[in-house]
Amino acid sequence: MKTENENNINTGMSCPVPIRDYKQILMAHGGGGSLSHQLISELFVKVFDNPALNLQHDGAILDISSTKLAFTTDSYVINPIFFPGGDIGSLAVNGTVNDLSVCGAKPLFISAGFIIEEGFRIEELWKISLSMKQAADDAGVQIVTGDTKVVEKGKGDKIFINTAGIGIIDNDVNISPLNCKPGDVIIINGSIAEHGIAILSKREGFEFESEIVSDCCPLNGLVQNILTISKNIRTMRDATRGGVATVLNEIAMSSNLGIVIEENKIPVKDNVKSGCEILGFDPLYVANEGKVLIIVSTEDAEKVLQVMKNHPYGNDSAIIGNLVEENPGMVVMKTIVGTTRVVDMLSGEQLPRIC
């Protein structure tokens, strides 16, 4: 118990402000791109400093009584809260299920923290809760603890939901970007950019000939299937904020290898492609909520691909590229027209409040 003036904690660390010229939080600090990464690595990781956090994976891997657990958290501030293919509730469950899954964990338990704006309709809260329950049942997880806070009208935006999740990791599963080797194959479980374009269409009132629907879904079933048939899954990442491009950059950096992808192998549905063109977005940077990038050994790639294709959430799975020794930390794309270009991490803000 300290008085306010005693709160000046002296850790010997100096405040890293400005962080690359910024003294204030910008929307882009929450965008999942390079500014988000700077904020995390130059502020949070520096301060909270511990081995589990420093790995900067989607979740922490914890050893508790010689049981390997994954632990993750995400807050969902998506706007609009209801969208084609889901709502903030199903998103909040699936997002955390997927973060646990890509740690190699079987998701078990979910917490739900609601921050609700005064005046929010209880009927909408009910609808969102049902949708969370349905998503939890679909993924085989339980929502076991929760919290509700209410803020004054104008101090929030309808509803924000935080979910944290706990999953268990089998002893023989070892998922880490450090396991990646040159030659490893990159597989994605289907067509990209659907979530982001679905949200943006809804938000901006665009109508496409065929409705674009979010790919929001739980990936634990698909992931468990491939972990069962291959012991050579090196690492996995779900391609949410910042899209496939950002996640591939993260894998390249953390594995210290180069990545080469081929544009013509990356599945994008026609209506999503048109949507991206009209709206001026590169699908590689648009958020997904049901897409996972799998890095697997060359030998196991074909077998893993087949298992993925047989799963309802993996029918359109495709091999999109490889890890290479050249250009460590960098992602290069062979384009449809035969040129190559560097695929950077998303810089600045692309789509705010997409998840």
Next chain:
Amino acid sequence: MKTENENNINTGMSCPVPIRDYKQILMAHGGGGSLSHQLISELFVKVFDNPALNLQHDGAILDISSTKLAFTTDSYVINPIFFPGGDIGSLAVNGTVNDLSVCGAKPLFISAGFIIEEGFRIEELWKISLSMKQAADDAGVQIVTGDTKVVEKGKGDKIFINTAGIGIIDNDVNISPLNCKPGDVIIINGSIAEHGIAILSKREGFEFESEIVSDCCPLNGLVQNILTISKNIRTMRDATRGGVATVLNEIAMSSNLGIVIEENKIPVKDNVKSGCEILGFDPLYVANEGKVLIIVSTEDAEKVLQVMKNHPYGNDSAIIGNLVEENPGMVVMKTIVGTTRVVDMLSGEQLPRIC
């Protein structure tokens, strides 16, 4: 992957709206009192329905590979974010540490989910992060995973923080209101109402002769000490939102016993008493962030009290009452003037955004 129109989930449950006349979320639905309880029991528990959640404790008790874990979550939306005795960062860590502690768990790991309003000063985020780190170190826990979201200016309020926590429960620890017996003793670890009055003074610009400082602190050390020396700790609750009165009501209801407390035994500091009088609050309903109510067998009460008094966060510990067979589910107070009165659960809103 469903289109929006397919989102109508049919579970056979009908929307419980209005919940006791209310169709919209009021501030009081987040106040920790009776409206909060109705929202939880008539909406969330109905929908999410599972044994761990249905207990409605501060955290869920989970069995993972025959290890007993506690899992809890809380979002912190306190205003102001810096206050005498702490800030939103130390509060977010201590609050979750305490929720795990009262489950009988040793807190181990914490997640941190930030929802930040665009334009928030990075220097303040740094200060809050340092304070979280300090609180985590003091409590012996690690912040192992996190998430940052940014919302547009005017769609949030500076910063909201969610923390979830995992703790481990020793096999011989069994904390549950169902263990309570008539005659059991109620101990509190010190003087009440300090957090709420500290926040309100700061918010409203009141100045008292001596500054009122929040009691925000980690209770895991004190709780572990008493669990070590007594196997007859029936249940524990930290008295946060809704104050001592609300938590005692919860214990009375869930144990199906009556509670009798004595007003003259409840420690309240003089300046806090004056503050309450001036501001028109009953200290029994004002939030604490470092106070725990311990229910213990008669035989062990004196020994537990001594151990508590020897702990830095328990110097002013006091026995304040007993569980009784009469009036199950009800809390009765013997007042200083010799009368008795029923102490209800907080109804409506008392202090918004106190945590």
